[in-house]
Amino acid sequence: xxxxxxSLLTVAVHEASDCTYVxxxxxxxxxxxxxxxxxxxALLAAGCPVVVVDLRELTFIDSSGVHELVRCRxxxxxxxxxxALKLEPGAVSRALEVCxxxxxxxxxxx
Numbered sequence: 001x002x003x004x005x006x007s008l009l010t011v012a013v014h015e016a017s018d019c020t021y022v023x024x025x026x027x028x029x030x031x032x033x034x035x036x037x038x039x040x041x042a043l044l045a046a047g048c049p050v051v052v053v054d055l056r057e058l059t060f061i062d063s064s065g066v067h068e069l070v071r072c073r074x075x076x077x078x079x080x081x082x083x084a085l086k087l088e089p090g091a092v093s094r095a096l097e098v099c100x101x102x103x104x105x106x107x108x109x110x
Contacts, residue, residue, distance in 0.1 A: 025057035028065035
C-alpha cells in the first residue's frame with residue numbers, strides 16, 4: 001500500500017524586531033499553491049507592516065509559486081504594507097529572473 005500524499009512544502013512564521021518572516025521550505029508548486037499566500041494574508045490582516053518571505057530554503061518553484069509571490073506583493077501594497085523577499089543566488093532567483101520579475105520585488109536587507 002502506498003503512503004498518502006505528503007506535502008513537499010512546510011511554512012514557518014517567525015517574528016523579528018523589524019519584520020515578520022514567512023519561511024517556506026521545500027517545493028512551492030501547484031500542488032501546494034496558496035499556503036504562503038494564506039500566511040502572508042493573515043499577517044497583513046493583523047496589521048503587520050513588513051513581511052519578509054524568506055525563500056532560501058526552497059528547492060523548487062514553478063510558475064504557480066511565482067504567481068503566488070506576485071499576489072502576496074500586490075496584497076501588501078493594497079494594505080499599505082511592505083513585502084520583501086530574502087533569497088540567495090540559485091534556482092529560485094533564476095526563476096524570478098526568467099519570468100522578468102528580478103526587479104519586481106524588494107529584497108530584504110537587515
